[in-house]
Amino acid sequence: MxxxxxxxxxxxxxAGFGAATSLVNALSDSYADFESRAYTTSGWSIAEIVSVLLDSGWAWAGLAVAVGWLITRAREGRxxxxxxxxxxxxxxxxxAATAAYSIVDTIRSGGQLPWYTSExxxxxxxxxxxxxxxxxVGACVKRPGAIGLLARLTVPVGAAVQMVVLPPGRNEVVQAIGRTVVWTAAAVSVGFIVVRFLLVERRRRSQAAAESP
Known part of the structure; x- marks a missing residue:
């Protein structure tokens, strides 16, 4: 690179991810009614769920993996x-995501301090x-064999584990919805990745067997 x-x-x-995360957090806050005890203990909104998912550790980790793949993937002639x-x-x-998040937060709050001190x-x-x-890890996504498989499983498995160890959300309802969304997406992703890996390996072995004398 x-x-x-x-x-x-x-x-x-x-930067786009960081700015979007800050803006979604602001949208989530605009729907919140923290003066209501019922909302505080069990209320939720779609904006808040999206905010919780974007501002989770696994999502930021996924950003790094995705960019690592995007930048290093093979291109035509290279x-x-x-x-x-x-x-x-x-x-x-x-x-860049941290900087953009900090800048947008500073602008939203009307902060006077240098933007980088807000984080x-x-x-x-x-x-x-x-x-x-x-x-x-993202650079290894397209590698064949076990290394590529493990690289592709990093984000969905990491997301599922975070939902067990440290589920995000300010109340049990938000946490439950977040868990359901993430676990469902993780299960589908893991299943797709593993099945595709097995099919590719089976095809590769069949080709090797056909080419052997």
Whole structure:
């Protein structure tokens, strides 16, 4: 990953995700009635569910993986880029997402402080610490065999695990809806990925057997 266009792509996708997440959070807040005890304990809205899903750790991890794949995938006349390109792309995407999220939040709230102070330093460090390996995982998505399979399973399995360990949501209803959506999507994704992998492996072995003397 040495072309400026690829770096700009990683930054643009990350910035778009971060800005969208902040705007959806704002939309969710506009529907909330926190003065109502009933809403606080059991209320929910579609905007809030979307906000919870976008602002979850697995979604940000998925951003890094997706950008790592996007930047390093093979293109016509070019071999796939190395894994380090995906690592750089993942880190840049999460840094851009954090920056865009911070800027939009600052604008929305009318904050006077420099925009980069609205997010704790931990998130900037985490963007690099987690973005790089996740981007490298994205670069491995198209690889054959077990490595490619594990790379493709990273996001759906990680999302399902987060719903068990740390489900997002301010009340049990929101958490339950979030779990249902994520677990359903994860199960469908894992099933599709595994079945496709088995079919490809079966085809590959059949071709190898046909070509052997």
């Amino acid at each position: 040495t072309r400026p266009a690829e770096i700009l792509t990683a930054l643009a996708v990350g 071999p796939p880029a190395p894994a380090w390109g995906g690592a750089l792309a993942g880190a840049l995407a999460l840094l 704790p330093p931990l998130w900037w460090v985490a963007s690099v610490v987690f973005g790089a390996p996740l981007g490298a």
